């Protein structure tokens with residue numbers, strides 16, 4: 001839940017702005033499968049993925065008329081709230097997922113260290129955590145992540161072509177940097193996974209991705225595009241920019257045939273590479 005927005009604009013430039021807010025709570029009960037709690041220290045996401053379906057959150061966070069990817073609220077009192085909420089989570093037990101409607105490794109996190117401060121509190125209580133990010137900044141926190149008894153570190157990747165990635169995920173780290181995160185995390189002993197999502201018709205080459213990441217991951221999860229939560233207008237424009245016909249994309253993405261072929265291929269590659277396959281989400 002959010003409290004009131006303070007007047008303090010931390011940073012503003014031509015394309016986006018970041019402001020402070022005072023939150024009322026910082027951990028929410030999750031309805032996602034296999035997840036008990038979600039932790040979102042920021043509101044919005046400056047990675048600005050064209051297909052992102054978290055944009056619907058704008059309606060509930062005072063950003064209804066603002067474009068997704070142009071605003072970010074910093075929950076300035078997150079560590080203070082966590083100190084109160086984490087002991088209760090410890091009593092009830094359960095896994096906390098970092099970032100269900102944002103990415104906890106926003107570019108400004110390098111300066112603010114908000115996620116890092118919160119990680120220290122989770123660590124003190126040894127709360128089991130699961131992180132999913134598209135930003136190589138997570139490497140900064142490997143020293144903390146290694147000290148958790150239960151910590152999963154996932155990197156989201158579904159496009160290897162840098163030009164396509166920059167159009168569709170303009171604020172996130174480039175594909176090679178994300179592969180490097182997995183490699184370095186794996187070699188430093190972390191429990192790593194890849195989230196292949198969304199798997200794009202015409203763009204995602206699952207075999208090529210496997211070739212690059214298979215040695216560094218223990219399990220994978222995947223997701224097909226979710227085109228039904230107010231993201232289609234924006235996403236179809238981005239597809240046009242990279243010469244993909246949006247109608248054709250949609251037709252294929254929503255077909256049973258695409259789901260079956262993708263599912264079969266993922267299973268086969270996981271088996272071949274001895275990687276656990278935890279399933280594919282379809283909307």
Ligand code: SF4
Nearest residue numbers: 045047048049052102
């Ligand atoms: S990184 Fe995740 S939360 Fe952020 S814009 Fe992309 S898909 Fe949405």
